[in-house]
Amino acid sequence: xxxxxxxxxxxxxxxxxxxxxxxxxxxxxxxxxxxxxxxxxxxxxxxxxxxxxxxxxxxxxxxxxxxxxxxxxxxxxxxxxxxxxxxxxxxxxxxxxxxxxxxxxxxxxxxxxxxxxxxxxxxxxxxxxxxxxxxxxxxxxxxxxxxxxxxxxxxxxxxxxxxxxxxxxxxxxxxxxxxxxxxxxxxxxxxxxxxxxxxxxxxxxxxxxxxxxxxxxxxxxxxxxxxxxxxxxxxxxxxxxxxxxxx
Numbered sequence: 135x136x137x138x139x140x141x142x143x144x145x146x147x148x149x150x151x152x153x154x155x156x157x158x159x160x161x162x163x164x165x166x167x168x169x170x171x172x173x174x175x176x177x178x179x180x181x182x183x184x185x186x187x188x189x190x191x192x193x194x195x196x197x198x199x200x201x202x203x204x205x206x207x208x209x210x211x212x213x214x215x216x217x218x219x220x221x222x223x224x225x226x227x228x229x230x231x232x233x234x235x236x237x238x239x240x241x242x243x244x245x246x247x248x249x250x251x252x253x254x255x256x257x258x259x260x261x262x263x264x265x266x267x268x269x270x271x272x273x274x275x276x277x278x279x280x281x282x283x284x285x286x287x288x289x290x291x292x293x294x295x296x297x298x299x300x301x302x303x304x305x306x307x308x309x310x311x312x313x314x315x316x317x318x319x320x321x322x323x324x325x326x327x328x329x330x331x332x333x334x335x336x337x338x339x340x341x342x343x344x345x346x347x348x349x350x351x352x353x354x355x356x357x358x359x360x361x362x363x364x365x366x367x368x369x370x371x372x373x374x375x376x377x378x379x380x381x
Contacts, residue, residue, distance in 0.1 A: 135363040137316045142332075142363065142374045144312050145320055149332045151305040156329050158298045167287035171280060178276045185269040192266055195259035202255055206248040213241040316363065316372075323371055332372040335364075337380040343369035356381050 137145075216238045225231045309317055324331030333342030338352055345368045347355065355375065358364055364373040375381070 135315060135319065136359075136361045137313050137363050139360050139375070141312055141316060142372075143376065144308055145316060145332045145372065146334055146374050146376075147308050148305060148312060148317070148320065149324075149330065151301055151308065152324065152329065152331075154301050155298060155305070158294050158301070162291065162294045162298075165287055165290050167283045167290065170283045171287065174276055174280045174283065178273065178280060181269055181273045181276060185266065185273055188262055188265040188269055192259060192262035195255055195262055199252060199255045199259055202248060202252045206245060206252060209241050209245045209248060213238055213245060216241065319363075320372060327369065327371055330371060332374055333366065333369075335373050335375050335379040335381075337378065340366040340369060340371070340373055342366055342371040342373075345369075352381065355379075 216234055219225060220231075220234055220238065225234055312320075320331040322331070327342070330342050333340050335341075335347075335355065339346045343366060345366075347367075351367055355364060355373075360375075364375070365371065366373045
């Protein structure tokens, strides 16, 4: 394949722009905010699970407290009625009187036990409420950090994408001035060779594979016509000659 030396030089410009696009794509993918957001999101998920568990515990305690208070109220009402019966003097039978007094004493003990249960449940509920408040604050804090990291990532995306758009337009212009067959070969090699399809020959060294040409290869390059499109014998990339090729 033949191409004017100037066209081959422009191919290096296309390569430089393609390398820049690769760098921008890598930079976009490797932004530190990605890992930061991923880590924070995991933390947030765990905190939300803990919060749901704490809220469930608080809700269970609330129902348990209501039930215990209702039990205390029922016992208190029954004890009040028994005391009223006792105070009314309507009970005259010594045995009935003794049974009633025994029941009042039993209800008093029962009420005391139930009130202890209420206090224990209230303490657990208060602890659960404190846990809910703590976790709610932590969830809010982590969410704020995620929002901040997301905003920073978005700003970075905007900057990178803006530069990529500019480089892409420039690449289109420069590539448009390169002969179609040469550009096609370059694109094919670039895909095969990890993003580098053309390399400069600098001081007898291919900048694609970083290997120096041997004397035989140097003589072949010297003998080649200026418009001959050369290929590196080692990496097979297009080898572009410049004034710094050392020939």
